[in-house]
Amino acid sequence: MRKTIATPLALLLAAACAAGASLAQTEPAAAPPPTAPPPATEPVTATGPRGPLDPVGLVPYNVLGDSAQTATAASSFNPMISVILDGLFYRDDIDGAGSELLSEADGFHLHGADDGHSHGATEEGFSLRETELTFSGSVDPYFDLWAIFAISDEGLEVEEVYAQTGKFIPGFQLKVGQFYSGIGYQNAQHPHQWSFVNQSLPYELLFGGALNETGVQLNWLPKLPFYLRLGVEAVQGENPGVASYYGSDDDHPWFENQAGPRLYTAFVKVAPDLGYNNALQLGAFYGSGREHQELHDEDEDGVIDEAFQGTTDFWGIDVVYKYDSPRGYGQGDLTLQGEYIARGRDLDLVAEAGEAIDPVPVEFDQDAYYIQALYGFAPRWNFGARYDRAGSTNEVEGGEESGSWGATSRWSGAVTFDPTEFSRVRVQYDRSQVAVDGETVDVNAWYLQLQVSLGAHGAHKF
């Protein structure tokens, strides 16, 4: 369970807005209107007269009649709901092994209790990625709730379920539950918010997709003339790559038990005010895992080849610049963004060939980054280019394996068409050079993607 699609944070607030609006804030006007409000020119009804501007072709039959807008005892407290479909057609030039190969990139194989479900693991031909189901609304005057589920071949998984409040102390916000960490820029984005079909390599390879954990987050927006957000998180520590955890049991008695929370993070984001057309946000973050446990079974024979446990830490920086063009439908808009993440694992080799051994210290140091640009070249159309590189630093020290592995890199180009705010069609080409067992494998891959969102209006998040 991890990442995926979903509707933005704002649904919640939108729910609150709707509630606020319906609470009839109407007040007696001090000055009566000089004239009566003019009559409606063109009543829009499902069954009303068809004019030349009404859509030709399919118009859904209005089964429910006109009562759809009336709140009843049963419906008035319903949360806002949305469903997002994410369909893919995929081809590569190594018989469909392209996405699988990435997870075997030298130094980046995730040996965790939960390998996540990599969004990159894609079959050739048609596939349906997770269908995202989102519920959100106000719980009471104090809390808002978000519940986002991913439905896939693996069943129903919790993507995010958290309560959030910002209603007590101005500028402070508390999040409790399972959520995407606030670190970095892209970490908290669901796949339908990505500018490309697949996740960038830093998140894919270092966190198995994203840092998604159960715990608490507190963030603070101090009262300043510019944007500064500070956040800290204490979470259980179960994420692949940085806080994988098994604990001690009959299958792996060599591991320690360690109560949660096992992972802490802190992040800061700064955005100077650059006016209406330009926006810039700079971020930095740090995380520390108190207990990280890995099992390696390369030949998959059920006997653990190697088991490691120890601590991890990671840090990163993120930069996003956006130019918002005055032209309509996104034409002329430009987004530039990049993130760098470094991860260190300070581990002990505690078992070999299924047997406990005297601990041998082994240290892993790795990094990854991506840079990307997105440009709206026509109304509703944009072009994106991205360069990813993982393992510029890719070192292991201690034990028998001391040395360094090669780097894995990828170029991506995508053309995206957004017919409306609720649908999106994308074609993408990836050219990857994946370091596997000391060799470099070239992979060419093609994607065709359709994403549609039904239900509540999503948020245009920064």
Place this chain on the structure above:
Amino acid sequence: MRHLSAILLLASLAAGGGSTAAEARLNVVATTSSMGMLARTVGGDQVKVTVLAPPDRDAHYLMAKPSMMVALRNADLLMAVGADLEIGWLPAALQGASNPKILPGTPGYFDGGAQLDLIEKGGAPDRSKGDVHPLGNPHYYLDPPRMAQLAGTLAVRMGKLAPAHAAQFEANASAFAKAVEARLPGWKQRAAGAPGVVFYHKDGNYLAALLNVPVLGYVEPLPGIPPTASSLKALVASLAGRKGVVIHTTFQPGDGPAFVTKNLGWTAQQLPLEVALDGDAAAYFSLIDKWVAAVASSRS
């Protein structure tokens, strides 16, 4: 020592926002510059107004930028157009700002659309009909009588937040309403008998209704969907033999309107939808003058 003073400065900023002279004034955040105009007109020198959406683009398609959250974080009163116009970004920006004073349902949250009787209300919430607004048409800001009514409601609200100046707010609102009333007959007279107008989007509908001029169609085939060659041909065919004018805003592309006017022998007028960022009531009336003149030009 320098470090110490820097730390003290930062601490005082964090605690109080560093406002001294501005303390007394209401910090109003308006989503659009029309709303900002109204806030300034009613609030006079008792308010400081920040506008979130630049006047030269569609206020529906903005992003919840960090700078908006800063403005909202420090606001005493938020003034939104409402009727889902800002639904894509205002809830997200509000959520990011964590300012309990301006959340929906509090006195600091003023939703203009919720105070007014909107047209085109209650349509089916069916997006196969484009970007529809079941709460009603949100573009009431081009309707001076409704804006006058809203000024009165706003004065009451501002009076609650700053009781010492309530009388001044109400006087300002009445002055604005009187100014609207004084201009109404002139606007109606200038547009009288105009055969009709084609808007790019439904943003001029209130004004057309006020002037009693029929809306003959829209350049967009559906709200939020840009025109195609075939939709434009269909529009031209439906208007053959009629007289009118095409009006589009500065952020709406001109090629669709150009196609329509070329084929019908009409003219197209491109106008700003909003007053300038710091526009006052006079700027608003001059904007309405321009729209009225454009509507009236369909007579020629």
